[in-house]
Amino acid sequence: MSQPIYGTIVNYRIGISTQNPKECLIQFAHVNSASLAGQLVNRKVVWKQGDSKLVGKIAGSHGKNGVVKVKFQKGVPGQALGTTVELVE
Numbered sequence: 515m516s517q518p519i520y521g522t523i524v525n526y527r528i529g530i531s532t533q534n535p536k537e538c539l540i541q542f543a544h545v546n547s548a549s550l551a552g553q554l555v556n557r558k559v560v561w562k563q564g565d566s567k568l569v570g571k572i573a574g575s576h577g578k579n580g581v582v583k584v585k586f587q588k589g590v591p592g593q594a595l596g597t598t599v600e601l602v603e
Contacts, residue, residue: 519543519601521559523594527576527583535589538570540599541581551575551582558602559584561594568594569602 521542526533540559545551554572561568570586584599 520598521545521582521601523561523590523597523599524581525595526590535591536586537573538584538586538590538594539576539581540572540584542601545580545582547580548575548578551580554582554601559599560602561586561590561597561599563594563597570599 519542521540524539524541526535527537527539528534542554545554552575555574557572559570559572561570568586568588568590570584573583573585575581576583
């Protein structure tokens with residue numbers, strides 16, 4: 515079995531005057547280009563905090579530096595910013 519891959523929640527996806535807590539930007543370790551980030555599309559990530567966990571799906575890449583957009587079913591709380599997520603499949 516391979517090692518688990520972890521990433522960091524960088525921020526919500528934001529606009530000029532809005533932010534969407536259901537969509538987050540995540541940076542994975544050793545993913546530093548848009549082509550590597552594109553290979554992660556449609557895979558799932560899990561954010562765990564205590565007894566609760568949120569599952570999200572990678573929707574696409576964000577920019578050229580390997581950041582990906584993840585859509586969650588429920589909104590991610592502000593305490594999750596800067597914490598780690600695990601790539602599941």
